[in-house]
Amino acid sequence: MSYTGHYSVLKKECIDTLTEKASTEVKSYYADLTFGGGGHSFEFLYKNPLFNVRSTDQDPDALKNGSNRIQIEGMIERIKLINTNFVHFPEIIRQHSPEVFAAGGFQGILLDLGVSSHHFDEASRGFSFRFDGPLDMRMNHESAEFMTAAEIVNTYDEKDLKRIFEEYGEEKNARKIAMKIVEERKVNAIETTKELENIIFHCYPKEHRYGKTNPSTRVFQALRLEVNRELEVLSNTINQLIPLLKIGGRIAIISFHSLEDRIVKNVFRDASAESDFPIEVLTKKPILPTDEEISNNSRSRSAKLRILERIVVKKEKNKYKV
Ligand SMILES: C[S@@+](CC[C@H](N)C(=O)[O-])C[C@H]1O[C@@H](n2cnc3c(N)ncnc32)[C@H](O)[C@@H]1O
The missing domain is CATH 1.10.150.170 (Putative methyltransferase TM0872, insert domain)
Known part of the structure; x- marks a missing residue:
């Protein structure tokens, strides 16, 4: 199955925010839970030779294409592409990636939600009414789970x-x-x-x-x-990702639908009231694509980016402040 290209939405904004606090001396680990065409994953790898990536995708076409690209670009030592629904990622990382925890956890975790252009462009996947195809729409079309x-x-x-x-x-x-x-x-x-x-x-x-x-x-x-039970999977995942971050590490989530954005906003808000793994929400309002990005890629028009950061302790609200 050929893999059609995918324009990576809010790429600069995501990479900048997730890398700005990274060490310049030791390895940093990133997780890209929605590999797709690999646009964001590879950007981390290009940015700094000390950056390493753990990516997931549940789509067999994305995985096949991604494995080829990793080989061609000679990045096999620095990126691992895992075939799974991202809801299982925390468990997989705990079991198989001691190197990430030895480094204190992930410096950044990215989720660029939804489907990729490939899904819409490939008639046999059944996502688009532009072509005639079987009414399928499973991201993992080789599994009977969905x-x-x-x-x-x-x-x-x-x-x-x-x-x-x-x-x-x-x-x-x-x-x-x-x-x-x-x-x-x-x-x-x-x-x-x-x-x-x-x-x-x-x-x-x-x-x-x-x-x-x-x-x-x-x-x-x-x-x-x-x-794809996309909202349920999202709600069940975000909280589990926070303990995987190192202190100062960030989670960035791009959503394309108001229901998704509401889940991200509410889970971030609730997490910021918890004290086990203190976090600060860095985006009071979501970051949106520029007009230029929207004119280059109309699919980005509904994108919203929200970011949180894991912190040491919650800042006390100044109760004397009026
Ligand atoms: C919007 S695309 C990501 C594009 C990617 N950031 C890029 O720049 O090429 C979303 C990708 O995430 C995958 N995906 C969506 N939900 C997933 C889930 N719950 N688990 C694993 N992969 C998922 C889809 O199969 C798709 O390939």
Whole structure:
């Protein structure tokens, strides 16, 4: 499977913030939990020969492409690419990477959430209504751990379909689309992206069928989040990453969806009230891409970057301050 390119969003902002406190004398370790095309991972490696990276991805195409690139660029000694869902990363690192803990922990951990351009450009993965393909949408399409989009569309009851279209897609026609799906699948199972696109298209009022946004955009997004359980995985991971940081180490998370951003914001806020592993949130407001980045890559327009730093002790609030 050829791997199409991926433009790395907010690359400079992420690399700058995660490397600014790194030692100039001893090795630093970075974790890139969403390797994708490797844009961010390799940037760490190019930046400083003392930087080492532990990356994960759950997508077989990204892993294959990444392994080749690591070989070609001669970086095999400095980067390890792990085939896993990042929710398992803390456990894997504890078991297999004593060198990271010997260095005090990670200097930086990056999550650039969601899917990559490759997923949308590859018809056989079923993420896009631009091409006809099997309604799959699993990032790890070689594993039976996750249901495919077709399984969801053909087995969830109407109420649950409506709920995910509303919650994850903010789809105004959710009720009608869910009803129509249930009606259609009684006749024939819905197996392809174009079959689903056609159903959604006809649920839209005629005057809204040819707007700027394709009528299928929201439902496809909702299905993708449900298939990969993206919000659940994110909520279960962030807190587990904090103890992996060295003091002064940072976590940077790029999200592309308001529900993801809300999870990041709330988990960061709650973590800053905890005292076991004190942290400070460095971004009161998220960092957004510049106009220039958005004009170079329209996909970056919804990106939001939030950063936290592990600190020694929490600063006491000055109770005398008025
Ligand atoms: C937005 S892309 C990352 C692009 C990358 N930063 C770059 O510059 O090329 C997200 C990648 O993370 C992977 N991914 C998303 N969620 C994941 C998870 N829970 N576990 C492991 N990999 C995940 C996807 O398969 C995809 O390849």
